[in-house]
Amino acid sequence: MIRLADVHRSFGMNHVLRGATLEAQDGETLTIIGGSGSGKSVTLKLIVGLLRPDQGRIWVDDVVITNLPEDKLFEVQKKFGFLFQGAALFDSLTVEENILFGVKNLRPDLMRSGSSIAVNKLALVGLKPEVARLKPAELSGGMKKRVGLARAIAHEPLYILYDEPTTGLDPIMSDVINDLILELQQKLKVTSVVVTHDMKSAYKVSNRIAMLYEGKIVAVNTPEEIQATDNPLVKQFVTGSSRGPIQMPVRAFS
Numbered sequence: 001m002i003r004l005a006d007v008h009r010s011f012g013m014n015h016v017l018r019g020a021t022l023e024a025q026d027g028e029t030l031t032i033i034g035g036s037g038s039g040k041s042v043t044l045k046l047i048v049g050l051l052r053p054d055q056g057r058i059w060v061d062d063v064v065i066t067n068l069p070e071d072k073l074f075e076v077q078k079k080f081g082f083l084f085q086g087a088a089l090f091d092s093l094t095v096e097e098n099i100l101f102g103v104k105n106l107r108p109d110l111m112r113s114g115s116s117i118a119v120n121k122l123a124l125v126g127l128k129p130e131v132a133r134l135k136p137a138e139l140s141g142g143m144k145k146r147v148g149l150a151r152a153i154a155h156e157p158l159y160i161l162y163d164e165p166t167t168g169l170d171p172i173m174s175d176v177i178n179d180l181i182l183e184l185q186q187k188l189k190v191t192s193v194v195v196t197h198d199m200k201s202a203y204k205v206s207n208r209i210a211m212l213y214e215g216k217i218v219a220v221n222t223p224e225e226i227q228a229t230d231n232p233l234v235k236q237f238v239t240g241s242s243r244g245p246i247q248m249p250v251r252a253f254s
C-alpha cells in the first residue's frame with residue numbers, strides 16, 4: 001500500500017502540491033492524470049523518496065517514509081522499480097549492464113545469476129537475448145522503453161512506478177507497453193502507479209484513475225466512472241477540450 005496524506009511540495013514560489021491525498025491499494029494499478037507541470041512526476045519522486053515533501057505524510061506499507069534517514073529510506077527504495085519519463089538509460093553501458101545497474105546497488109544478493117537476470121527480464125518485456133549486448137543508441141524508442149522496464153523490474157520490486165510509459169511511441173507499440181503493464185501486474189502481483197497523458201492507455205491499464213489539479217487529487221474513479229463523469233474538470237481533461245474550467249496559458253501572437 002502506498003498512501004499520501006495532505007502532501008505539500010514547493011520549488012521556490014512554485015507551490016506544486018497543495019495537499020495531495022491518495023492511496024494505491026495492494027495489487028492495483030492506479031493512474032495519475034493531470035496537465036503538464038501539474039506535479040505528476042514530482043508525486044512519483046516523492047513516493048520513492050527521491051524528493052521529500054514540505055508537509056504531509058507518505059506511507060509505504062506501514063512505514064512513514066517522510067522523515068526517514070537515508071539508510072532506512074534505501075531499504076524502502078529496494079521495493080520500487082521506476083520507469084523514468086524518457087527511459088533514462090546510460091548510453092555508455094550495454095543493455096545488460098543497464099538492466100543490472102540497479103540490481104548491483106539494491107539487491108547484490110541476486111547478482112550471482114547476473115546474465116540470466118538480464119535475459120529473463122528481456123524475455124518478460126518481449127525482447128530477444130541478443131539485445132543484451134547492444135548499446136542504447138542502437139535501440140528504437142519502443143525498445144528503449146522496454147529495456148527501461150526490464151531494468152525497473154530486475155531487482156524484483158513490489159511496486160512499479162511508470163512515468164509516461166507510452167509517450168512518444170506509435171499506437172501499436174503503446175499498446176504493447178499497455179499489455180506489458182497488465183502482464184506484470186498479473187505475473188508479478190505488483191502494485192503500480194502510472195503517470196500518463198494517454199487516456200487510451202489509462203483506461204486499459206488502470207483499476208482506478210486519479211486526477212491531479214491545482215496541487216490536489218480532485219477525483220479518483222474507475223475507468224468506467226471516468227468515462228461517464230459529470231465532474232467538469234475531469235470531463236474536460238479526458239476529452240481533451242480547450243473549453244472548460246481548466247484554463248491553459250495562451251501565447252499571444254504579435
Ligand SMILES: Nc1ncnc2c1ncn2[C@@H]1O[C@H](COP(=O)(O)OP(=O)(O)OP(=O)(O)O)[C@@H](O)[C@H]1O
Nearest residue numbers: 011014016034035036037038039040041042043085
Ligand atoms: N527539481 C525541481 N526543481 C524545481 N522545480 C521543479 C523540480 N521538479 C519539478 N519542478 C517543477 O514542478 C512542477 C511540476 O513538475 P512535474 O515534472 O511534476 O510536472 P508533470 O505533471 O510531470 O508534467 P509533464 O506532464 O509535463 O511531465 C513544474 O512547474 C516543474 O517546473
Ligand SMILES: [Mg+2]
Nearest residue numbers: 040041042085
Ligand atoms: Mg512528468
